[in-house]
Amino acid sequence: MSCLRMIAGVTQRQDLRIRNKEVCGRVGLLQDAANRIQQRRMQYFGHVQRMDHTRYPKLALHGYVHETRRQGKPKKRWIDVVKDDCKQRDLDIHQATEMTQHRSVWRSLVKLPMLASASSKSNTYRSKDGHSEQETFVHLQSVMM
Numbered sequence: 440m441s442c443l444r445m446i447a448g449v450t451q452r453q454d455l456r457i458r459n460k461e462v463c464g465r466v467g468l469l470q471d472a473a474n475r476i477q478q479r480r481m482q483y484f485g486h487v488q489r490m491d492h493t494r495y496p497k498l499a500l501h502g503y504v505h506e507t508r509r510q511g512k513p514k515k516r517w518i519d520v521v522k523d524d525c526k527q528r529d530l531d532i533h534q535a536t537e538m539t540q541h542r543s544v545w546r547s548l549v550k551l552p553m554l555a556s557a558s559s560k561s562n563t564y565r566s567k568d569g570h571s572e573q574e575t576f577v578h579l580q581s582v583m584m
Contacts, residue, residue: 443468477524481549484521488539 447465449457463471470478490497500518518532525535528548539545 477527478549480521481524482546484535485539485542485545485549488536489542 443462443466444457447462449462449465487496487500492498521535522532525532528551530538538548
């Protein structure tokens with residue numbers, strides 16, 4: 440954040456008064472890093488799901504290592520993080536897998552920000568045509584059917 444403050448020209452005197460969101464707005468940063476990483480992870484998940492079943496990335500995603508684990512808490516796998524991302528968008532992994540087969544539907548779903556109930560943002564997303572994110576999500580599901 441300090442690098443962005445330097446780019447925006449915010450001095451240390453002003454530092455306490457200017458919020459991080461305002462600095463991001465001055466620089467032109469539209470989304471934070473965590474949301475961008477989540478969006479790219481969902482895009483790649485859709486890409487892998489549309490692959491042929493003989494491709495190595497798909498085999499690695501759905502593969503299983505037959506070996507005993509160490510004692511303690513299991514390490515989080517990539518697919519577990521994808522399941523959490525889907526849960527934030529009110530999807531389960533099976534619905535998401537079906538939606539990935541329809542590229543335009545999946546792309547528009549991934550471009551939507553997280554649902555307001557799952558995210559820390561209090562403002563609701565409205566698309567260009569004025570629909571809320573829930574209305575858009577319901578529309579995407581109806582198009583898929």
